[in-house]
Amino acid sequence: MLDILRPKISAIITTNKGANAKLQDICNLLKTTIDHYDWVGFYFKNGDRRELKLGPYAGEPTDHALIPFGKGICGQVAESNKNFVVPDVQAQDNYIACSITVKAEIVVPLFVNGENIGQIDIDSNTPDPFTEADERFLEFVNSEVAKIL
Template sequence: MFQTTSYTGTKEENYNLMIKQLRALLEGESNQIANLSNASALLNQFLERVNWVGFYLTEGNELVLGPFQGLPACVRIPFGRGVCGTAASEKKTQRIADVHAFPGHIACDAASQSEIVIPLIKDGQVFGVLDIDSPEKDRFDEIDEKMLEAFAFALVEHLQ
């Protein structure tokens, strides 16, 4: 069973430990909702200074709200709109220091100031996105981006 671990190493060491925990949570489980739910809960427990962690899943040409931790959120986001839709349409991580400066930002939670969105790509197609919001401007750095991309890669390996 999963046990809460104390994160006392460097930022990268802590991320690597969390990714190891993710792999343990996913091992032997094929249910997509269960895996995404545990992944969002793990990230929410691990990350500090965030107010929303979750997934949007591809349905046609839009993203539909999936498992998450945080306040109620926007349910549907068209590809190309907002930070999530841009990440999905460009198949590229979006690390936004100030969401209010992002053209077309969709404000689901007025408290959010910065955001990082990592596309989940399987077999060359965008399966969905991992979306993380923070109430602080410029919350996410290059290490967060690199390690959250590694987290997303480990997750996608287990999704059906």
């Protein structure tokens, strides 16, 4: 399934739409196509502040429009520059609950010219659904997104 989506992601990147519209299209595609992707969104570094700001997303609205570096899974990835796969969010001490239905989360940093400028964040209502294939796919998504930022 993930390999089938790669050309669709590349096609979205090459449309004549603006960057935010392309990001929204990617979020919508991933959420509607992959069963265990229940919330898909992008967070970006908020100027010179040590916080992330919510960008385009698909799924239930979230109160977490701003996340300080170091807080929650997203905030930890902002500091570590490494993928973070959480098979069971309840087992994490430093987790920001977005919804009681979320069971697992994966966050993959987004680099432009070697700098971590944001991330893609996926929440799942399925326990432990994310594999190495999800990580590689989301790294690909971010490499495509980096071309338009």
